[in-house]
Amino acid sequence: MILTMWVIATILFFIFRLMPGNPLVAYIDPTFTEEQQQILLKQFGLDQPLWYQYFVFLKNLGQGELGDSFFFRDSVVNVIGKVLPNTIYLMLLSLLLAYTIGIMSGIYLAWKRGERIETVGIVLTLFTRAAPQFWVGMILLAVFSFRFGLFPSGGASAAGTVYASEWEKLLSPSFYHHLFLPALTLAIYLLGLPLLLMRSNMLDVMKEAYVDMASMRGLSKLRVMLKYAARNACLPVVTAMAVGIGYAMGGNVVIETVFSWPGLGRLLVKAVSTSDYPLAQGAFILIAGVMVIMNFVADLLYSILDPRVTLENRR
Amino acid sequence: MALLEVKKLKVYYQTGRGVNQAVDGISFELDQGSSIGLVGESGCGKSTTVKGIVRVMPTNAFIPEGEVYFNGSDILKSAEKEMRQLRWRDISIVPQAAMDSLNPVYTVRNQFLEVMQLKGDLNKKQALVRAKELFALVGLNSDLLNYYPHQFSGGMKQRAVIALALALNPRLIITDEPVTALDVIVQHQILNELKELRQQLGLAMVMITHDISVVAQTCDQIAVMYAGKIVEKGKGKQVLKNPLHPYTMGLKNCFPNLNQPNKELIAIAGSPPDLIDPPPGCRFYERCPFAMTQCQLEEPGLEELESGHLSACFLREDIDQYRNKAKEVETWLQVII
Numbered sequence: 001m002i003l004t005m006w007v008i009a010t011i012l013f014f015i016f017r018l019m020p021g022n023p024l025v026a027y028i029d030p031t032f033t034e035e036q037q038q039i040l041l042k043q044f045g046l047d048q049p050l051w052y053q054y055f056v057f058l059k060n061l062g063q064g065e066l067g068d069s070f071f072f073r074d075s076v077v078n079v080i081g082k083v084l085p086n087t088i089y090l091m092l093l094s095l096l097l098a099y100t101i102g103i104m105s106g107i108y109l110a111w112k113r114g115e116r117i118e119t120v121g122i123v124l125t126l127f128t129r130a131a132p133q134f135w136v137g138m139i140l141l142a143v144f145s146f147r148f149g150l151f152p153s154g155g156a157s158a159a160g161t162v163y164a165s166e167w168e169k170l171l172s173p174s175f176y177h178h179l180f181l182p183a184l185t186l187a188i189y190l191l192g193l194p195l196l197l198m199r200s201n202m203l204d205v206m207k208e209a210y211v212d213m214a215s216m217r218g219l220s221k222l223r224v225m226l227k228y229a230a231r232n233a234c235l236p237v238v239t240a241m242a243v244g245i246g247y248a249m250g251g252n253v254v255i256e257t258v259f260s261w262p263g264l265g266r267l268l269v270k271a272v273s274t275s276d277y278p279l280a281q282g283a284f285i286l287i288a289g290v291m292v293i294m295n296f297v298a299d300l301l302y303s304i305l306d307p308r309v310t311l312e313n314r315r
Numbered sequence: 316m317a318l319l320e321v322k323k324l325k326v327y328y329q330t331g332r333g334v335n336q337a338v339d340g341i342s343f344e345l346d347q348g349s350s351i352g353l354v355g356e357s358g359c360g361k362s363t364t365v366k367g368i369v370r371v372m373p374t375n376a377f378i379p380e381g382e383v384y385f386n387g388s389d390i391l392k393s394a395e396k397e398m399r400q401l402r403w404r405d406i407s408i409v410p411q412a413a414m415d416s417l418n419p420v421y422t423v424r425n426q427f428l429e430v431m432q433l434k435g436d437l438n439k440k441q442a443l444v445r446a447k448e449l450f451a452l453v454g455l456n457s458d459l460l461n462y463y464p465h466q467f468s469g470g471m472k473q474r475a476v477i478a479l480a481l482a483l484n485p486r487l488i489i490t491d492e493p494v495t496a497l498d499v500i501v502q503h504q505i506l507n508e509l510k511e512l513r514q515q516l517g518l519a520m521v522m523i524t525h526d527i528s529v530v531a532q533t534c535d536q537i538a539v540m541y542a543g544k545i546v547e548k549g550k551g552k553q554v555l556k557n558p559l560h561p562y563t564m565g566l567k568n569c570f571p572n573l574n575q576p577n578k579e580l581i582a583i584a585g586s587p588p589d590l591i592d593p594p595p596g597c598r599f600y601e602r603c604p605f606a607m608t609q610c611q612l613e614e615p616g617l618e619e620l621e622s623g624h625l626s627a628c629f630l631r632e633d634i635d636q637y638r639n640k641a642k643e644v645e646t647w648l649q650v651i652i
Binding site: 113114208209210212213214215216217218219220223227228231232305306307308 | 369371374398399400401402403404407408410411412414415416417418419420421422429430433434463465
């Protein structure tokens, strides 16, 4: 895991520095003299040779220090810390929605195999999966926000609201009011994967002898479906969810932009476009870290959910 | 009154190409405490028969005709709810793939307790006592209850599945290829155990197998199935010693015989007919070394040739002569497929 992170950090470090564009452009007034520019470069440490910058970067990273953002003139940890919770709330709510509805509908569609409802369900799912996120977001905005005025059109809070703490934000109804549409949009997009995965796994598992045998034991259909078929079919879906958390962390650029949601995705775009190396690096390292950790969590979960998988050394 | 009476049972599958007549009008009876072996090669409808009797079938299967009387009432007509009551309490099954018939993510104990608590109205404590009792009955250590199915060996799993089938003191147990996946030594042990248990508990049994030597060891009656039909039926010894149907004669040649260890095994050439569009005459016609013109045109019915011994074949006299011929390899080589 540490090795993976090191490789990622190294690639990130060089990729940003090899990209065209000067970080000072976004930061420095063009009227600054050459001398002032050099002083600033020196302050940022950009006058040092690349290899030296790299080792400083690694050393700081090892201490959990990501440097200061060129653009925001604040430490990267602070800048990311401000928007990260918003992304996490958005992600968790939509993942929760998507996987709950997806798994249940997947079970249902597998159960109704061969009936018309199955065909309709699959077509609908493919539609939600294929629809571009920005389009779904715009439709939802047009209908619920502009036409009926049920939900705000953007942002994470009403204008001028300042929350004293994260807790206060989490307890305020207005926050959820704002969260609902973007989360719904993301959930609609995420829904397809667990649903289709669950359905096809169910169909496979339902062919297993133990599912038939459970019926032959005279257990109720619902029990057979849930305890025998779904319990076994959900294993890969749970793994997909853990990995999905990793993807959802960084993949919300479009939705965050459509709904003006102050989250990590938008920050990232800004960081890249302004050549804000430390910020972009920090954000990407965070996303990569979450991915790596979630993959690990997926392995752990699997060993908990499936007794056949053990973490002990096999002979 | 017979415990189980199957009358002209048909189980068909709706497939993309048409209707597969997998089980086509089979009848047999079974008294309380007795046993019958359904023998035949793969795909002859043995397992489908079981599925039809307990009505746990794939969605494309249906029963166009037939009656299945259990304890006097036609269970094909009973509602799914009543059927569910009947399953495992009265009729239990030792499935074909005992290896995969337990849920891999729950312990064996969990699955024993589940069936006993939900179907047997026992509380948890009683169920656990009973589970241990059952494990002892099939010769398993009761500590093994806490294990997951994948931690069991093949023989242990088979024993556990038999124990599970006995959990609610059923009156009929249907075993579908109960020992096929096991090695010969364990096969022998388990067959003997089954026999003892059956006598001890007064269980009736339907045993399904492709191995004619297995039924010889365990069953009172034998019904030989071919392509969805019963072609010969009788007492176990009658059928094995004096087979009346050419298919049974051929089937006997396919398994080693202890009394004639040097005898060559003879295979029956060809394969069973397509049951989506079965031939009009005898379904064994193409593979039969004694086939006559009549066999191609007309289907022979099951007729009682000796007391209690039925055969569906137009060969009704001088069967000894054919039986001797059937022991020779050349006879079976004549069949041109």
